[in-house]
Amino acid sequence: MNKCVLSASGSGHPVVCWLLTAAEMKRCDSNTSEIFGVPSVVLMERAALSCVDVIVSRQKKLEEQAGQLGLHPKRRVLIAAGGGNNGADGIAIGRLLLQEGYDVSFYLASGEEKASELLKLQLHTAKAYGAVICDTIPDGEYDIIVDALFGIGLCRPAEGIYREAIEWINAQDAFVLAVDLPSGIETDTGAVLGCAVRADVTVTFGFWKRGLLFYPGCKYTGKVICTQIGITEDGFLNQTPEAFTFTAPVAELLPARPEDGNKGTFGKVLLLAGSEAMAGAAILCGRSAFYAGSGMVKLSCPTLIHPVIQTALPEAMTADSVEASARWADVIGAGPGLSLSDRARKELLFVLQQTLQPLVLDADAINLIAKDEALLQELIEHQQNPATRRKLILTPHPGELARLEGCAIEEILKQPVFYAKKWANRLQAAVLCKGARSIAASPDGSIYINRSGNSGMAVAGSGDVLTGIVTALLSTIDDPFWALCIGVYLHGLAGDLAAHTKGEYSMTSNDIAEAVWAVLVKQEKNYV
Ligand SMILES: NC(=O)C1=CN([C@@H]2O[C@H](COP(=O)(O)OP(=O)(O)OC[C@H]3O[C@@H](n4cnc5c(N)ncnc54)[C@H](O)[C@@H]3O)[C@@H](O)[C@H]2O)[C@@H](O)CC1
Ligand SMILES: [K+]
Numbered sequence: 001m002n003k004c005v006l007s008a009s010g011s012g013h014p015v016v017c018w019l020l021t022a023a024e025m026k027r028c029d030s031n032t033s034e035i036f037g038v039p040s041v042v043l044m045e046r047a048a049l050s051c052v053d054v055i056v057s058r059q060k061k062l063e064e065q066a067g068q069l070g071l072h073p074k075r076r077v078l079i080a081a082g083g084g085n086n087g088a089d090g091i092a093i094g095r096l097l098l099q100e101g102y103d104v105s106f107y108l109a110s111g112e113e114k115a116s117e118l119l120k121l122q123l124h125t126a127k128a129y130g131a132v133i134c135d136t137i138p139d140g141e142y143d144i145i146v147d148a149l150f151g152i153g154l155c156r157p158a159e160g161i162y163r164e165a166i167e168w169i170n171a172q173d174a175f176v177l178a179v180d181l182p183s184g185i186e187t188d189t190g191a192v193l194g195c196a197v198r199a200d201v202t203v204t205f206g207f208w209k210r211g212l213l214f215y216p217g218c219k220y221t222g223k224v225i226c227t228q229i230g231i232t233e234d235g236f237l238n239q240t241p242e243a244f245t246f247t248a249p250v251a252e253l254l255p256a257r258p259e260d261g262n263k264g265t266f267g268k269v270l271l272l273a274g275s276e277a278m279a280g281a282a283i284l285c286g287r288s289a290f291y292a293g294s295g296m297v298k299l300s301c302p303t304l305i306h307p308v309i310q311t312a313l314p315e316a317m318t319a320d321s322v323e324a325s326a327r328w329a330d331v332i333g334a335g336p337g338l339s340l341s342d343r344a345r346k347e348l349l350f351v352l353q354q355t356l357q358p359l360v361l362d363a364d365a366i367n368l369i370a371k372d373e374a375l376l377q378e379l380i381e382h383q384q385n386p387a388t389r390r391k392l393i394l395t396p397h398p399g400e401l402a403r404l405e406g407c408a409i410e411e412i413l414k415q416p417v418f419y420a421k422k423w424a425n426r427l428q429a430a431v432l433c434k435g436a437r438s439i440a441a442s443p444d445g446s447i448y449i450n451r452s453g454n455s456g457m458a459v460a461g462s463g464d465v466l467t468g469i470v471t472a473l474l475s476t477i478d479d480p481f482w483a484l485c486i487g488v489y490l491h492g493l494a495g496d497l498a499a500h501t502k503g504e505y506s507m508t509s510n511d512i513a514e515a516v517w518a519v520l521v522k523q524e525k526n527y528v
Pocket of ligand 1: 151
């Protein structure tokens with residue numbers, strides 16, 4: 001993925017937010033210090049100051065509110081520090097708060113002899129300002145707890161005194177600020193390693209870490225504040241991070257609509273979708289393709305369901321088979337409500353073997369390929385060969401990806417990034433793994449992690465809407481990965497809008513489709 005494309009934003013809003021792994025963050029930290037010469041201790045002081053700012057401004061607000069009632073909120077702080085540089089941040093925060101007049105107690109969970117060099121330095125300075133460092137949690141009540149046990153260096157489950165400290169923190173009635181990450185959350189995956197601190201606020205330094213966005217990590221962070229401490233994109237050098245997410249709005253990433261365009265300009269979408277028992281899937285998919293900007297949509301489906309489709313979606317054309325319409329189409333989408341019938345298989349074979357247009361494969365199209373080893377191998381061979389490769393997007397949910405891989409769904413759920421990347425590489429395609437945080441992988445190794453959407457979208461037909469949106473975008477956006485990322489993001493925003501009107505309990509996939517136009521209007525106005 002081209003860093004310039006990702007960073008470009010005429011509106012002044014950043015288009016993307018990088019999501020770093022622990023290794024990427026460590027590399028960026030050390031490049032900042034070693035290549036650019038900013039000493040680690042300077043970065044740490046800025047990191048600590050940024051946490052102190054959050055604590056002090058919250059405290060000021062509390063004191064203003066309480067003052068009106070004649071009350072005096074207390075300023076009793078506990079710093080819970082581990083033996084690495086996250087702990088060093090914590091000690092620096094405590095020292096700065098002492099200087100601000102807070103009543104600060106210090107708990108160091110690891111022995112001083114095992115402390116990192118920066119932690120030793122911070123301990124020395126804090127002691128010079130009168131800090132008393134305890135090796136057990138000092139008795140007392142605390143209004144504020146600073147969780148600095150582990151940051152990006154967590155490498156195994158929290159056990160023993162660390163588990164006790166985390167459980168103790170979670171049992172207190174105090175405001176908990178997590179330094180960089182809630183201790184116990186794995187930086188790359190968001191997994192809970194043993195147990196984890198439940199924070200009210202997480203102040204993370206320089207860049208978001210993946211684990212702050214992924215489930216279950218995101219349930220532990222509270223509000224995430226990403227502060228600038230002097231570690232910038234310069235520190236990436238030539239290695240941009242793998243993963244990113246969008247920051248709204250994405251208006252400038254949407255395909256331009258030429259004023260003098262005609263219905264052909266905006267994409268002729270052929271959908272191989274729907275079957276006798278699942279006509280609705282074709283309707284949802286076609287409707288969403290129109291709302292996402294397509295000029296023309298043709299649905300290839302059994303003749304029996306043509307009347308219902310034409311009644312529900314009069315804008316669309318219908319066809320008995322893809323063969324008759326293959327030349328007409330700019331782009332093809334296959335799978336929603338297709339079924340595993342002989343007709344469906346025959347039609348899909350035609351699409352795979354006799355057409356070259358950009359293609360989106362979803363649902364039963366993926367299931368049919370997964371069932372047929374020879375067909376799968378043929379597709380892989382075509383895609384591996386630059387001469388026969390076509391623009392391809394796959395939008396499986398974890399169950400469909402597991403069928404392709406031939407493994408249990410749990411295996412995919414454990415490592416969704418790994419499997420999305422594996423299939424993106426194998427098929428030289430943009431591959432999605434759908435979920436509460438859908439992950440899109442590009443053959444060049446880029447990863448998009450989606451943050452829009454809500455639990456109301458886990459409903460029948462939601463994927464059909466996505467396929468319609470993504471297929472429409474693929475007809476006018478050149479890069480399949482880009483079309484997929486934008487489509488997934490818009491789909492989630494439409495789901496959020498549907499939830500806003502109908503509620504997460506009651507919304508249906510048609511509500512998501514019906515919200516697509518409103519989301520695009522908002523994007524056009526650069527307003528989300
Ligand atoms: N220039 C830099 O490198 C900066 C680093 N910063 C801080 O430094 C942190 C990273 O520091 P470190 O790399 O020292 O890592 P951490 O401080 O996150 O933790 C590493 C230490 O914890 C131990 N450990 C890991 N998992 C454990 C477990 N389950 N049980 C017991 N011990 C365990 C490790 O052996 C090591 O001693 C960041 O998260 C951030 O808070 C910030 O000060 C910003 C600048
Ligand atoms: K922490």
